[in-house]
Amino acid sequence: MVLGIAVLLGGGLWYLSSAPKQASADADPAAGAHFVYGSPDAPVTVVEFSNYLCPHCKDHSEKSLPLIFADYVETGKVRYIFRDFPFAGQDNVILAGEAAACAADQDRYFDYHQLLFRATGQWGRVPTSELPAYFSDYARQLGLDTARFDACLSSHEKRPLVLADQELTRKLGLGGTPSFFVNGKFIEGFRPYDEWKKILDEALAGN
Template structure:
């Protein structure tokens, strides 16, 4: 009899422990309620826009490339440029991706010269080129891209060599971990988490539901 009671109690304990593990494993991104836009460096649009979109992206992510080439230009044209959306860019290089981290730093150097969006899109278009290059050759690739966009190449090269934008990238990575963001592209739309590529037609609905018309 005692053995039966002990077995029943043990079984209940195992079930409860499994349930607790399941609930902990099912935590949603940003369970702590942190502001995904707080402290952002690369921001476009009006500060009082009714909708804020925060994007976590990776320059070797194919779905991020689809977003940059297909959805992003229309979001900027119809929402950011019209004052309806404030758009925040954040980088999420993964472990063992020093090339992506350097690409993100280069894009932040382009931001200093007002060319971030153009450079952001160019990095995706050319990612098969620089993505396969040795790490030591990347500064020349990124400098060439800056020149193609009409930037001051010397100023760009000094920015990249100084690594002054590395803290921006590191801060984005740390925030992604804090918000439980593990993949790209990932978005927060007025705090609502959205994962993966979405066609522009779906973005229209998402932005409307968030409060922009």
């Protein structure tokens, strides 16, 4: 059990304390995925494990991910899977994951996911009890049915999805965010887009 969080910002990775730093091959990072983008026939699958309060995950969301989507996901080359990695005691991050999952019910997971990262300065230090109002407002900004969204969030019906991802990170032995798997190969930390292009082109060449 992880008892605390040590944030090490060097090297593009946000670390858990007392956690393994090497991924395990004992579990399938793509198993049971719910938030999947791209062609099911794409030759390359990327699985992202991120934390909504991780600054390097925010960097990935804002700097690399839009280009990956434009050049690889939307062109049918890559299937992209999003998974949550809340650290122990991060009830706010768990609730953020629930909110994104509720947005997925209205086909807006990606947009809500991106908005959560852009807005971390607003909600990141707010008491968890006050977060539903923030998350509902983000749903409103995206034009969602807020009554439906609010009912989903207040019911916590999506919490098992977030906690299942959290358990999967334990089985995989992940120790920090962001963490990725590219056709099963472990990649850790923030990478600028030019590095992602090399990684993905090499994966495509291997198929």
